[in-house]
Amino acid sequence: MKKTTLYDVISPVMIGPSSSHTAGAVRLGLLAKNIYKNTPKKVIFKLYNSYAHTGKGHGTEKGLLAGVLGLGVDDRRIKDIFDSEISKDIEYEFQYCDNFKYHPNAVDMTFVGEDSQMFISGESVGAGEIVIRKINDFTVKLTGKYNTVLIVYKDMPGMLSQVTSTIQYHGINIASLYCDRNAKGQQASMIISVDGELTSEVISTIEEVPNVYFVSYIEKLEN
C-alpha cells in the first residue's frame, strides 16, 4: 500500500460534494489536458458505471470539463462552468455507458483538434486519486503525482538503457518506470516518472535518441 501522508487527510481544499466524483473528475480533466497540451476544439466524455449513474448529482460532468479548461479542484467557477464565459469556446459532449469491464468511476476522453484526435482513458480510484490508463493505443499508468515523460519508440534492444542513461546523466532520479509494446519489433511506449523536473534540454536529448518517434513531457498536478 502506498504510504499516505499528513496532507492526504487534512486536504485538499476542494469543491464538493465528492472526492472521487467531483475532485477526481477535475483532476482527470486536468491531467488529460496536460497530456494533450493544446486547447481542443471539442472533447467527448464517455462516462462509465457509477460516473454515468450518479455523475449528475455529484457535478462529475462539470468537474471533467472544468479540469480540461484548466481549473483547479478548489475553483469556485466549477459549479457554474456550463454557463461560464470560459467554456463558451469549446464544444463538449457527454455520453453514458454501462460496462463492467471498466472501473466503477471511469471516463474516456476524446480530444478533437483541428486535424488530430487523442484518446485518453482514466479512472478515479478514491479519495481524489486518479490514474490515466490509456493514451491512444498505449497502456499507461499516470497518477499526476510526478513529472513524467512519455516516449514512443521502436521496440528493440537497448532503448531503455539509452533513455535512462540520458536521464541519469543529468542527475535526475527516476521514481517509476513502465513499458508496453504493441507487438515485438513494433511501436513501444515508455513512461518515466521522475523526482523534480526534466528540463527542455533533457527532453530534446531524449528526442535525439535514434528510433525514438515521439516524446511528450507531462507535468504533474498541483494538488
Place this chain on the structure above:
Amino acid sequence: MDTNINTFEQLMKACIEQGKEIYEVAQEIMAVDSDLKVDQVRAHANRSLFAMKEAIQVGLCSKELSMSGMCGQDCFRVQERFNSSPALFGSTFEKILKYALATSEENIRMGRIVACPTAGSCGILPAAMLAVAEDCNYSIEEQLNALITAGEIGRIISSKVALAGAVAGCQAECGVASAMAAAAVCQLRGGTISQILNASALALKNILGLTCDPVAGLVEVPCVKRNPFLAVHAITAVELALASVESKIPIDEIVDAMEQTGAMMSPTLKESSQAGLATTKTGLEVQKRVFG
C-alpha cells in the same frame, strides 16, 4: 529522524523518546518525507484551516439546495431555532451543530470545503475544533497544532485502512473524522499524549460498524446530518479522555477491528446504495425522482 511510524504505539514511543508533542512529530515526518521545511507543512495546514473557516462562514449564510433538492436548509433551520430558543447545552454546543451543518451543506451545493479526511465527512473536525477554539480563545498556532495532531491520527489509521466508504463503510469516513476531531479538541484542551490517543480511541471504538448506504448514491442522506452527530460524539470522547478514562482496547487494536469489520461488511452496504437506507421505500422513491 525515523519517519517510518505507522502505528500509534510507534507514535507514542517517538513522542516520549524525543520529548515531543504529536503535532511536532507529525510535521517533522511530513517535512522529511516530502523534502519540505516544517514551516511549509504548517503553511499548508494553515491553508486548510483558513478554508474550513471560510466554508463555515459561507455555509451559515446560504439556503441554497443541493442539485438533488434533498438537502441544504437544515443549518438555516437550526440557526432560526437557536436565535429564539437556546440549546440546552449552551453556545459551544450550538456552534458545533451549526458549523457541522454549514460545512457539509456547503459541500453538497458544490461550495468549497476541505476533505478531512473525506468530503462527505468534511464538517466534523472543523465544527468541533473551531467551536471550541472560538469559545475558549485558542490562537491560530494552537489551532494549527490541533489540526496537525488530528491529521496524524487520520494518517496512521489510513496506513492500515483506506479511508473510503466503498472499502470499509462510513466508520472509515465519519468515524475516522470523529476520531480526528477528538484528537484535535483534546490537543486544544491541553490533553496529554495518552489522553489524546484515548480520545481518538473512544470516538472510533464507539462508531465501529457504521455502514455507508447513501440514498440515490449521493453524499447527502444520511451524510449531511451525520456530521453534527459525529462532531458531538467527538466531544463526548474528549471529556471522558481528559478525565483519564481509558479505552480498554488500545487504539491500534481498534483500527484492526475496524479493518476486519469493514472487510466483513456486505458490499451492498459500502457506498453502492444497494441496501440499507438507500433501498428503503422512501430512499428508492427519492432515487427515482432524482435520476428517473
